Amino acid sequence: MINDASSAAFERAQALLPGGVNSPVRAFRGVGGVPRFIDRGAGAYLYDIDGNQYIDYVLSWGPLILGHAYPAVVEAICVQAQRGTSFGAPTELESELAELVIAAVPSVEMVRFVSSGTEATMSAIRLARAYTQREKIIKFEGCYHGHADPFLVQAGSGVATLGLPDSPGVLKSATSNTLTAPFNDLDAVEALFKANADQVAALVIEPVAGNMGFVLPREGYLAGLRQLCDQHGALLIFDEVMTGFRVAYGGAQAYFNVMPDLTCLGKVVGGGLPAAAYGGRREIMQQVAPAGSMYQAGTLSGNPLAMVAGIQTLREIAKPEVFERLTGVTSTLCQGFWKAAFKNGIPFQAHKAGSMWGFFFAADEVYDFTSAKRADTVMFGKFFHAMLEQGVYLAPSQFEAAFVSTAHTDELVAQTINAAQAAFASIRS
Ligand SMILES: Cc1ncc(COP(=O)(O)O)c(C=O)c1O
Numbered sequence: 001m002i003n004d005a006s007s008a009a010f011e012r013a014q015a016l017l018p019g020g021v022n023s024p025v026r027a028f029r030g031v032g033g034v035p036r037f038i039d040r041g042a043g044a045y046l047y048d049i050d051g052n053q054y055i056d057y058v059l060s061w062g063p064l065i066l067g068h069a070y071p072a073v074v075e076a077i078c079v080q081a082q083r084g085t086s087f088g089a090p091t092e093l094e095s096e097l098a099e100l101v102i103a104a105v106p107s108v109e110m111v112r113f114v115s116s117g118t119e120a121t122m123s124a125i126r127l128a129r130a131y132t133q134r135e136k137i138i139k140f141e142g143c144y145h146g147h148a149d150p151f152l153v154q155a156g157s158g159v160a161t162l163g164l165p166d167s168p169g170v171l172k173s174a175t176s177n178t179l180t181a182p183f184n185d186l187d188a189v190e191a192l193f194k195a196n197a198d199q200v201a202a203l204v205i206e207p208v209a210g211n212m213g214f215v216l217p218r219e220g221y222l223a224g225l226r227q228l229c230d231q232h233g234a235l236l237i238f239d240e241v242m243t244g245f246r247v248a249y250g251g252a253q254a255y256f257n258v259m260p261d262l263t264c265l266g267k268v269v270g271g272g273l274p275a276a277a278y279g280g281r282r283e284i285m286q287q288v289a290p291a292g293s294m295y296q297a298g299t300l301s302g303n304p305l306a307m308v309a310g311i312q313t314l315r316e317i318a319k320p321e322v323f324e325r326l327t328g329v330t331s332t333l334c335q336g337f338w339k340a341a342f343k344n345g346i347p348f349q350a351h352k353a354g355s356m357w358g359f360f361f362a363a364d365e366v367y368d369f370t371s372a373k374r375a376d377t378v379m380f381g382k383f384f385h386a387m388l389e390q391g392v393y394l395a396p397s398q399f400e401a402a403f404v405s406t407a408h409t410d411e412l413v414a415q416t417i418n419a420a421q422a423a424f425a426s427i428r429s
Contacts, residue, residue, distance in 0.1 A: 001050075001052055001388070001389055002050050002052070003034050003036070003048075003050055003052075004050060005037065005048075005049040005050045006034050006035065006036050006037045006048055006049060006050055007034050009037040009049060010034050010035060010037065013037075020035070021035070025395075025396065025397055025400065026396075028396045030377070030381070030396055030397035030398065030399070031380070031381040031384045031385065031396045031397065032381060032385075033385060035396070036048040036049075036050075036052070036054070036388075036393070037049045039051075040068075040069075041056065041064075041067075041068025041069060042067075042068050042069055043067040043068060043069075043405075043407035044056060044067050044068075044405060044407040044408045044409070044412055045068070046068070046393055052391070053391055054388070054391050054392060054393035055391060055392050055393065055408070055412050055415065055416055056068070056393045057392070057393060057394050057395070057402040057403060057404065057416075058393055058394070058395050058402070058403065059403045059404075059405055060267075060272060061267070061395075061400075061403075062210075062242050062246060062267040062268065062356075062401075062403050063266075063267040063268055063270060063271065063272045064272050064403075064405055065245065065246065065268050065313065065317055065326075065355060065403070065405055065406065066271075066313060066316055066317070066405055066406050066407065067405040067406060067407025067408075068407075070312075070313075070316070070407075072312050072316060073271050073272065073309050073312045073313055073316075075312075076308040076309065076311070076312040077273070077305055077308060077309055079308075080093075080304050080305055080308045081305060083304075084304065085303075085304065085305055086299075086300060086303055086304065086305075087304065088299060090302070091302070091304055091307070093302075093304050093307035093308060093311065094113060094302040094307055096307070096311055097113070097269075097275075097307050097310045097311050097314070098110075098111045098113075100310075100311060100314045100315070100318075101265065101269065101277060101279065101314075102279070104245065104249055104250050104251075104314065104318070105240070105244065105250055105251055105253065105254070105263055105265070105279070106250050106253055106254055106259060107253055107259040107260055107261070107263060107280060107281070108263055108279035108280060109279070109280065109281055109282040109285065110279055110280070110281075110282050110285035110286070111265075111277050111278070111279030111285070112277060112278055112279065112285070112288055112296065112301075113275055113276070113277045113301050113302040113307075114275075114276050114277060114278070114296075114298055114301050115274045115275060115276060115298055115300050115301060115303070115306075116146065116266065116274060116276050117145075117146050117239075117241035117264065117266030117267065117276045118145075118146025118147050118148055119146075119276060119298065120146075120241060120264040120265065120266055120276040120277060120278045121145040121146050121148065121151065121204065121237075121239055121241070121264045121278075122146065122148035122150075122151075123278050123288075123296045124202075124204070124237050124239075124262045124264050124278040125137055125150060125201070125202055125204060125237070126294060126296065127262065127278070127284065127285075127287060127288060127294050127296075128201045128202035128234075128235045128237060128261075128262060129201045129202075130287055130292075130293070130294040131201075131235065131284050131287055131294075132201040132202070132233065132234065132235060134198070134199055134200060134201035134234070135177045135199065135201060136177045136178075136179055136196055136199045136200045136201060137150065137177060137178055137179070137200070137201055137202050137203070137204060138179045138180070138181060138189060138192055138193075138200055138202070138203040138204070138234075139151060139153065139154075139178060139179070139180055139181075139203075139204050139205070140154075140180065140181055140182065140183045140205055140206075140209070140369075141154040141180050141181070141182050141183060141212075141368065141369040141370070142154065142155075142156040142183060142209060142211065142212030142215070142368065142369025142372060142399075143155070143156055143183065143204075143205060143206045143209055143211060143212070143239070144156040144206070144211035144212075145204060145206075145239050145241075145264075146241075149170045149171065149174035149175065150174055150175055150177070150178050151178070151204075152166055152167045152170045152175065153166050153175050153178045153180055154166070154180045154369070155211075156209070156211030156212040156369070156399055179192050179196065179200070182368045182369065182370065183205075183209055183212075183215060183217075183367070183368040183369060184215075184217060184218045184221055184367045184368050185368065186221060186224040186225070186228070189203070189225060189228055190228055193228055193231070193232040193234070197232070198232075198233065200232060200234040201234060201235065202229075202234055202235040202236070202237050202261075202262070203225060203228075203229055203234055203235075203236055203237065204237040204239055205222075205225065205236075205237070205238065205239065206238075206239050206240075206242065206243065207222055207238045207239075207240065207243055207251075207252035207253065207256065207258070208242075208243050208247055208252050208255075208353050208356065210242040210243070210356060210358070210400070210401035211242070211399065211400065211401075212368075212369045212372045212373075212399050213358050213359075213360055213366065213372050213375065213398055213399050213400065213401070214351055214352075214356065214357060214358020214359070214401040214402070215351075215358075215366055215367060215368070215372060216351055216353060217256070218367065222252075222256050222258040223256075223258050225258075226258050226259070226260075229261075235260075235261040235262055235284070236260040236261050236262075237260055237261065237262045237263070237264065238251070238252060238253055238260035238262075238263050238264070239264045240252055240253070240263050240264060240265055241264050241265060241266035241267055241276065242266075242267060242356070242401065243255075243353075243356065244263070244265040244266070244267070244268060244269060245265075245267075245268035245269065245313075245314065245317060246267070246268060246354055246355050246356045246403070247353040247354035247355070247356055248323060248354050249317060249318060249320075249322075249323055251263070251265075252353070255353060255354065260280070261280050261281055261284060262278060262279070262280035262281075262284065263278065263279055263280055264276070264277070264278050265277040265278070265279070268310075268313060268314075268317075269310050269313075269314070270306045270309060270310050271306070271309030271310045271311075271312060271313030271314075272309055272313075273303070273305055273306035273309040273310070274300070274303070274306055275302075275303065275306035275307065275309070275310050316406075317406070322406060323354060323355070325406070326354060326355035326404055326405075326406065327352075327354055327355070329355075329404045329408050329410075329413055330352035330353075330354070330355060330356070330357040330404055331352060332410075332413050332417070333350075333352075333357060333402075333404070333413055333416065333417065334350035334351065334352050334357055334359070335350075336413070336416075336417030336420065337350045337359055337417065337420050338350045338359075340417065340420045340421040340424050341420075341424050343421070343424070344421075344424040344425055344428045345428065346361065346379070346424055346427075346428060347361060347362060347363035347376075348360070348361055348362070349362060349365070349366065355403060355404050355405075356401050356402070356403055357401065357402050357403075357404070358400075358401045358402050359402075360372065360375040360398065361375050361376040361377075361379040361380050361383070361398070362374060362375040362376065372398075372399065375398055377398045379427060380397075380398040382426075382427040383423050383424070383427055384396060386422070386423035386426050386427055387419055387420065387423050390419040390422060390423065391419070392416050392419045392420075
């Protein structure tokens with residue numbers, strides 16, 4: 001595969017942008033090699049500037065559940081662009097998307113739109129602190145909630161990929177109220193609550209972890225967290241930036257039937273444009289300014305282009321048959337990859353929930369960040385490049401999830417599994 005144009009573009013970008021990118025994991029540091037510079041996307045395909053075609057399982061890190069450049073979404077964006085791209089004044093589009101979100105996500109009664117997942121989670125904990133009049137939060141090792149200071153403790157995603165310590169520049173005072181526990185360990189959370197009685201404002205979690213690789217909650221774990229929060233007067237915040245409209249139309253809370261107090265959304269809710277949201281019980285949301293006194297604002301919040309992209313996307317995926325199909329596709333991929341790895345004698349495991357999936361090069365169960373870090377990242381890097389050579393674009397890090405879209409046909413899935421079979425055979429040593 002020729003990468004001359006990507007190599008030249010990367011060299012140019014490195015002189016202009018730190019590491020040549022605007023978000024760290026895009027730089028391929030976790031797997032080595034030259035990041036592919038993208039020319040365009042269409043359906044399940046990405047095309048790089050050297051003219052190479054890839055079946056895309058990153059999908060802009062989750063948002064593109066309908067695939068690239070889905071005609072109805074593109075059309076809606078074009079129509080809106082002609083009418084104006086930003087007003088800084090309310091539009092009916094915001095209420096239209098809010099109605100769709102509230103109808104879809106069971107625990108959400110009111111919603112505030114922002115422009116990124118980082119803003120959503122940062123605002124949600126400010127709100128939880130305002131509501132409970134408490135200062136501490138509990139987060140989980142390997143979970144990623146965007147790059148706001150209080151969350152950059154034992155964070156997943158790019159922080160895990162680069163093996164970074166908690167980031168320089170984050171003041172100790174900004175994280176001194178952040179307590180951490182291992183994922184899937186209820187006893188550890190109970191101990192934190194007991195040691196910090198009446199001080200914990202909220203517990204924030206990715207209900208299915210997608211930023212330390214893909215890790216499912218154990219049976220009863222989320223319900224157990226709900227119970228502990230109730231017992232100790234803390235709010236339960238589900239960060240569904242990744243899982244929202246992904247593991248089910250109603251998110252992980254619908255999938256596992258556990259209701260948080262606050263929910264953070266992003267990615268799919270903006271249909272590939274920058275929109276995100278936090279929402280929850282009316283009584284809590286009423287504390288957000290100007291209804292209440294918890295201040296949070298944004299010049300481009302509720303941006304009309306992002307609103308129409310979100311509206312169109314949610315309308316398309318609201319049908320139950322869409323999720324049935326997406327779930328079938330991820331099952332086929334997980335089984336296909338696992339069988340191919342097994343045939344080649346490679347320790348491997350793959351899991352899925354709805355349209356989100358992931359795998360580890362590990363023999364033992366991965367259930368938290370420590371066990372995720374035991375997975376073989378060297379093997380992952382080899383597999384990643386072997387897949388890329390065959391035109392399959394996976395996340396360039398072991399510590400990320402994979403996604404599918406409605407554009408991933410059975411034929412493309414079969415082609416991907418054949419590629420995986422060849423990739424496993426080539427990396428077996
Ligand atoms: C679970 C989760 N929360 C928050 C974020 C931050 O979202 P954004 O990158 O839009 O700021 C991400 C990003 O990947 C995420 O996966």
